[in-house]
Amino acid sequence: MLDKNGIAxxxxxxxxxxxxxxxxxxxxxxxxxxxxxxxxxxxxxxNGILGMGPFPFEGEEDADMIxxxxxxxxxxxxxxxxxxxxxxxxxxxQHVQLTILGAMEVSETGDIANWKIPGKMVKxxxxxxxxxxxxxxxxxxxxxxxxxxxxxxxxxxxLPLTGVNCVKKVVTNMAVLDILPEGGFKLLERAxxxxxxxxxxxTAGKLIVEGEIPEMxxx
Amino acid sequence: MLDKNGIAxxxxxxxxxxxxxxxxxxxxxxxxxxxxxxxxxxxxxxNGILGMGPFPFEGEEDADMIxxxxxxxxxxxxxxxxxxxxxxxxxxxQHVQLTILGAMEVSETGDIANWKIPGKMVKxxxxxxxxxxxxxxxxxxxxxxxxxxxxxxxxxxxLPLTGVNCVKKVVTNMAVLDILPEGGFKLLERAxxxxxxxxxxxTAGKLIVEGEIPEMxxx
Amino acid sequence: MAMNKLVSGVEEALxxxxxxxxxxxxxxxxxxxxxxxxxxxxxxxxxxxxxxSNNAGxxxxxxxxxxxxxxxxxxISSYVGENDEFERQMxxxxxxxxxxxxxxxxxxxxxxxxxxxxxxxxxxxxxEVGEGKEVRMFNGKPHILEAALTADFAxxxxxxxxxxxxxxxxxxARNFNPPMAMAGKITVAEVEELVPLGELDPNFVHTPGIxxxxxxxxxxxxxxxxxxxxxSKN
Amino acid sequence: MAMNKLVSGVEEALxxxxxxxxxxxxxxxxxxxxxxxxxxxxxxxxxxxxxxSNNAGxxxxxxxxxxxxxxxxxxISSYVGENDEFERQMxxxxxxxxxxxxxxxxxxxxxxxxxxxxxxxxxxxxxEVGEGKEVRMFNGKPHILEAALTADFAxxxxxxxxxxxxxxxxxxARNFNPPMAMAGKITVAEVEELVPLGELDPNFVHTPGIxxxxxxxxxxxxxxxxxxxxxSKN
Numbered sequence: 001m002l003d004k005n006g007i008a009x010x011x012x013x014x015x016x017x018x019x020x021x022x023x024x025x026x027x028x029x030x031x032x033x034x035x036x037x038x039x040x041x042x043x044x045x046x047n048g049i050l051g052m053g054p055f056p057f058e059g060e061e062d063a064d065m066i067x068x069x070x071x072x073x074x075x076x077x078x079x080x081x082x083x084x085x086x087x088x089x090x091x092x093x094q095h096v097q098l099t100i101l102g103a104m105e106v107s108e109t110g111d112i113a114n115w116k117i118p119g120k121m122v123k124x125x126x127x128x129x130x131x132x133x134x135x136x137x138x139x140x141x142x143x144x145x146x147x148x149x150x151x152x153x154x155x156x157x158x159l160p161l162t163g164v165n166c167v168k169k170v171v172t173n174m175a176v177l178d179i180l181p182e183g184g185f186k187l188l189e190r191a192x193x194x195x196x197x198x199x200x201x202x203t204a205g206k207l208i209v210e211g212e213i214p215e216m217x218x219x
Numbered sequence: 220m221l222d223k224n225g226i227a228x229x230x231x232x233x234x235x236x237x238x239x240x241x242x243x244x245x246x247x248x249x250x251x252x253x254x255x256x257x258x259x260x261x262x263x264x265x266n267g268i269l270g271m272g273p274f275p276f277e278g279e280e281d282a283d284m285i286x287x288x289x290x291x292x293x294x295x296x297x298x299x300x301x302x303x304x305x306x307x308x309x310x311x312x313q314h315v316q317l318t319i320l321g322a323m324e325v326s327e328t329g330d331i332a333n334w335k336i337p338g339k340m341v342k343x344x345x346x347x348x349x350x351x352x353x354x355x356x357x358x359x360x361x362x363x364x365x366x367x368x369x370x371x372x373x374x375x376x377x378l379p380l381t382g383v384n385c386v387k388k389v390v391t392n393m394a395v396l397d398i399l400p401e402g403g404f405k406l407l408e409r410a411x412x413x414x415x416x417x418x419x420x421x422t423a424g425k426l427i428v429e430g431e432i433p434e435m436x437x438x
Numbered sequence: 439m440a441m442n443k444l445v446s447g448v449e450e451a452l453x454x455x456x457x458x459x460x461x462x463x464x465x466x467x468x469x470x471x472x473x474x475x476x477x478x479x480x481x482x483x484x485x486x487x488x489x490x491s492n493n494a495g496x497x498x499x500x501x502x503x504x505x506x507x508x509x510x511x512x513x514i515s516s517y518v519g520e521n522d523e524f525e526r527q528m529x530x531x532x533x534x535x536x537x538x539x540x541x542x543x544x545x546x547x548x549x550x551x552x553x554x555x556x557x558x559x560x561x562x563x564x565x566e567v568g569e570g571k572e573v574r575m576f577n578g579k580p581h582i583l584e585a586a587l588t589a590d591f592a593x594x595x596x597x598x599x600x601x602x603x604x605x606x607x608x609x610x611a612r613n614f615n616p617p618m619a620m621a622g623k624i625t626v627a628e629v630e631e632l633v634p635l636g637e638l639d640p641n642f643v644h645t646p647g648i649x650x651x652x653x654x655x656x657x658x659x660x661x662x663x664x665x666x667x668x669x670s671k672n
Numbered sequence: 673m674a675m676n677k678l679v680s681g682v683e684e685a686l687x688x689x690x691x692x693x694x695x696x697x698x699x700x701x702x703x704x705x706x707x708x709x710x711x712x713x714x715x716x717x718x719x720x721x722x723x724x725s726n727n728a729g730x731x732x733x734x735x736x737x738x739x740x741x742x743x744x745x746x747x748i749s750s751y752v753g754e755n756d757e758f759e760r761q762m763x764x765x766x767x768x769x770x771x772x773x774x775x776x777x778x779x780x781x782x783x784x785x786x787x788x789x790x791x792x793x794x795x796x797x798x799x800e801v802g803e804g805k806e807v808r809m810f811n812g813k814p815h816i817l818e819a820a821l822t823a824d825f826a827x828x829x830x831x832x833x834x835x836x837x838x839x840x841x842x843x844x845a846r847n848f849n850p851p852m853a854m855a856g857k858i859t860v861a862e863v864e865e866l867v868p869l870g871e872l873d874p875n876f877v878h879t880p881g882i883x884x885x886x887x888x889x890x891x892x893x894x895x896x897x898x899x900x901x902x903x904s905k906n
């Protein structure tokens with residue numbers, strides 16, 4: 001099983017040289033720490049940064065320089081600042097090529113739910129609905145099951161949706177899954193020490209297992 | 220009869236303190252020369268200036284500083300530069316409060332034609348269609364008749380339209396006319412030395428003449 | 439000659455606000471929020487407000503201050519976490535909440551300011567947000583029709599500004615301020631620093647003064663940091 | 673680490689252009705036009721081009737150069753006066769011309785770049801421009817539905833730019849360049865001055881590099897003035 005950093009590390013392998021990437025709150029934020037040398041990417045923060053850098057050194061925090069998670073951040077060389085409308089023009093216009101975000105549930109047809117639990121919790125969708133409706137490539141980073149041990153990898157989402165038919169890949173603490181255009185989770189890789197049987201047991205949606213499933217290579 | 224400068228001078232009386240104003244090519248451009256002391260207005264040029272100033276002194280022309288008529292201009296103190304999309308956001312969003320433009324024909328219902336003579340001339344509408352569809356107050360500056368002596372103040376435009384039901388006032392070399400909401404040109408003022416009979420003769424559209432018609436006061 | 443939008447302070451700037459009005463408030467989280475205007479709205483005690491703002495502040499700062507006093511009837515936002523009182527009022531039904539995708543919120547304000555009454559966007563199709571909205575396919579992809587937003591007053595916070603209302607923002611404090619500045623019937627700008635007319639470079643103004651009706655120097659700015667996050671020097 | 677969009681010059685920048693493509697070209701009149709790209713398009717002799725540009729240049733400069741050589745099949749513009757050869761080709765039917773209100777042209781490019789496939793505008797209602805387009809009332813006023821524009825290549829001209837494609841424009845040479853930069857599948861920027869990465873103030877960049885795929889320093893810029901107008905010092 002992977003921890004959050006492990007999930008982030010595995011997702012970092014999906015990031016391609018020259019991509020503009022939006023990282024959601026939580027596990028996705030950690031992905032920035034694992035981008036290999038030589039892969040040039042720029043991180044977009046939807047509150048108005050392109051070329052977001054690491055957290056500031058202590059004492060150098062600036063209230064006017066935060067990311068979409070409201071954390072203090074810095075800028076990389078060549079960064080740009082802009083307003084929210086311009087930011088979502090970049091997102092909606094598919095100039096941001098890769099979106100990595102968390103989810104409460106993902107369905108075998110690529111639907112995602114991550115903003116509301118009726119009657120219990122409503123944080124709002126923030127920029128997630130724009131992001132999942134727009135980017136060509138959307139990767140979900142999440143735990144395979146919830147705290148009650150129930151699968152989050154489902155035939156159909158039970159919670160209010162954030163987007164439909166949009167998620168292309170899911171990386172969990174147990175597996176890497178492609179979502180096929182015709183529906184279904186295709187098992188690509190197992191997390192270290194996790195068996196195919198365990199993944200089958202933890203996956204409620206249609207799982208496609210073909211041939212030998214390799215263990216993730218986390219270098 | 221007024222000349223072009225006279226028309227511009229009369230129109231300048233319509234400009235109110237605190238207004239943002241767009242001046243079209245030709246006679247409207249001259250209006251800027253007649254704004255009285257104490258009336259603060261800012262001129263918008265739709266190619267990207269708010270706070271347009273006079274022409275530059277000789278030798279100070281800048282190829283990167285032109286107005287919508289492609290003439291070299293300068294900036295007033297406090298001016299701002301922006302792109303074409305932002306410029307028309309100002310216009311379409313009715314932040315530019317007054318538009319003064321030329322016309323080939325105006326109708327008694329406030330239609331205007333000024334961009335095309337089928338088979339003969341097509342310059343294009345430029346920003347005129349956005350301007351007349353948007354501003355609350357639209358004043359047309361033109362000669363009362365064309366070179367052939369035919370009235371340009373018509374029951375209905377014969378040329379392709381630039382906008383419908385939009386012109387509020389017409390100032391010509393002969394008269395000041397309000398266009399009434401219910402249709403018709405209401406004669407407000409005569410140009411110096413021009414009789415009501417002459418205006419009636421030169422106006423093809425429905426002209427409403429009530430009571431004594433004063434001569435323009437050009438100070 | 440440039441127009442003079444300068445008012446004496448927040449009291450004059452908020453002349454004409456009253457119960458039942460719709461306000462836009464710039465800011466993202468607590469970054470770039472119109473602190474002085476919010477404080478004055480609280481002081482005036484006007485009620486039944488509809489507030490359009492990306493977030494709803496925290497319990498004791500930002501719009502949270504107007505939630506405490508129950509002045510807000512309805513919030514139109516994209517993300518409202520980090521605020522317990524908000525969640526309580528919403529789940530109990532005391533507070534109406536219209537949640538909107540963040541990009542649609544920004545674009546709807548921009549459209550409101552730009553005279554675009556409606557536009558199509560893919561965001562929210564197939565979700566609660568799309569319910570009851572017109573759907574149309576473009577390039578093989580479903581889109582929903584979203585309407586422009588405007589407000590009786592828009593309150594924005596800028597870094598620098600001049601008497602004609604030209605504004606410059608700093609860092610990520612820009613966020614929703616420029617699109618909202620365009621969409622207010624009356625837009626009020628509070629600035630950290632009022633500069634003499636002519637000092638702002640015309641080529642680098644973020645919000646042209648035409649969008650701003652009143653401007654004043656804010657008396658004070660707390661500029662609270664919501665998530666102070668740092669790394670060590672090693 | 674910022675992306676590197678720098679190419680060696682106009683030849684490399686235009687790799688992949690060919691007959692029958694749709695191009696956007698920034699500029700207003702002769703102000704802010706991509707002179708180097710236009711010269712290279714003429715040199716390559718590619719034909720049947722659709723050019724989206726606010727104007728069509730003058731007889732011997734700007735897009736007029738491509739009209740002389742009959743490389744343009746169709747122009748999409750708002751104003752095409754000041755060009756006799758253009759008028760001749762248009763009135764004789766050799767050249768297809770789609771005339772669009774200037775604001776709609778700018779907004780349609782912006783929309784194309786921003787993932788908004790269509791929007792309503794009042795401009796052109798009741799005119800030839802509105803013919804065949806959907807009409808809808810908003811706030812008691814008729815509006816027409818306009819579609820986004822995109823292009824195979826967008827050619828823009830900036831004052832300063834860096835290797836990651838961040839651009840700054842000067843004066844009124846900004847005009848259509850920023851919205852068109854957003855709407856090109858491949859956007860090529862020619863700049864008067866290439867500056868080292870980090871030299872442009874992140875707070876004052878007009879076009880973020882994400883919209884630009886290739887950038888190069890223009891070999892030369894004539895920057896011709898169309899209407900030299902001056903006043904005397906008295």
